[in-house]
Amino acid sequence: xxxxxxxxxxxxxxxxxxxxxxxxxxxxxxxxxxxxxxxxxxxxxxxxxxxxxxxxxxxxxxxxxxxxxxxxxxxxxxxxxxxxxxxxxxxxxxxxxxxxxxxxxxxxxxxxxxxxxxxxxxxxxxxxxxxxxxxxxxxxxxxxxxxxxxxxxxxxxxxxxxxxxxxxxxxxxxxxxxxxxxxxxxxxxxxxxxxxxxxxxxxx
Numbered sequence: 001x002x003x004x005x006x007x008x009x010x011x012x013x014x015x016x017x018x019x020x021x022x023x024x025x026x027x028x029x030x031x032x033x034x035x036x037x038x039x040x041x042x043x044x045x046x047x048x049x050x051x052x053x054x055x056x057x058x059x060x061x062x063x064x065x066x067x068x069x070x071x072x073x074x075x076x077x078x079x080x081x082x083x084x085x086x087x088x089x090x091x092x093x094x095x096x097x098x099x100x101x102x103x104x105x106x107x108x109x110x111x112x113x114x115x116x117x118x119x120x121x122x123x124x125x126x127x128x129x130x131x132x133x134x135x136x137x138x139x140x141x142x143x144x145x146x147x148x149x150x151x152x153x154x155x156x157x158x159x160x161x162x163x164x165x166x167x168x169x170x171x172x173x174x175x176x177x178x179x180x181x182x183x184x185x186x187x188x189x190x191x192x193x194x195x196x197x198x199x200x201x202x203x204x
Contacts, residue, residue, distance in 0.1 A: 002191050005033040009043070018043035020069065028053065032065030032119065032183075039071050052079030057106065064119035064137070065183040072126040081110045081131065118153065119183040137178060138168065153178055173202060 003010045008022040017038045021031040026047055037046045050061055051074060059078045063069075082089040083104050093103040112132025117123075121135055124143035135141070135151040142158030142165070151157055154168040154177065167174065182190065182197060190197070 002187055003034075005187070010036075015042050015044070016040060018046075020046060020063070026050070026053065028055070028059070029061045029063075031063045032067070034065055035063055035067040035069070037069045049073060050075045050077060053077040054079040057109075057111065059111065059131070060114040061117075062114055063117040064121065066120045067117060068122045070123060070125040070127075070143070073123050074126075074128045075115055076128065076130050077115065078109070078111045078113075078131045081112070083108055084110060119181075137181075137183075138174075140168070169202065 003019075005019060006022060007019055009015055009018055011017050017036055019033075020035050020037045020043075021033060023037075023044055023046065024031055029047065029050060037043050039045050046069075049072070053059070053061070053075075054077075057078050061075055061077065082091055085108075092099040093101075115129060115132060116134045117129075118135055118137035118139065120138045121141070122139075123129075123141045124145070126144045127141050127147065128145070129135075129141075129147045133147050133150060135147070136153030136155065138154040139151045140156045141147060141151070141162065142156070144160070145158050145162040146160040147157070148161040151162075152164070152167075154174045156165045156168060157163060158165055169177065182193070185193070
């Protein structure tokens, strides 16, 4: 009935690909079943690619089920943002020695919320995803893209900044697929339906 969703390294112990949920230690990174991360060196490198993710801010990186994340994908979190309403954006308070008196509050910072990746999303190599982005179910992000805006379900996007190239299916079919939510089926049903899920005749 398919691989064990609780297996850390599902490919015969190879450590370049992991089921990501089983390697995460940060409670503010939440990952669904069967989502995998591929890394040429070691899949345990994933959390190093989540940048500026500070506990005191509290933002979350949420990734759905059955996602595919290639090497070099970087998530920029809200801790990277500086104040923007003053004359300068320089973070004086960071260095103390009297400069801490202008320490900004979270209200002063441009916090953009959680970063949320839907289900069945394919993210190509060396993609950068900016803070607070939401990527819809079934989307594809092309290699070397920088994602600065939300991505619609089943859209293919690419570039820097990334723009929509096309939709994978018609609007009617996308609506049907979003209602279907195959990623929430029992694994037995998914296994039985692999021919339909991977076949070219989507109407079936």
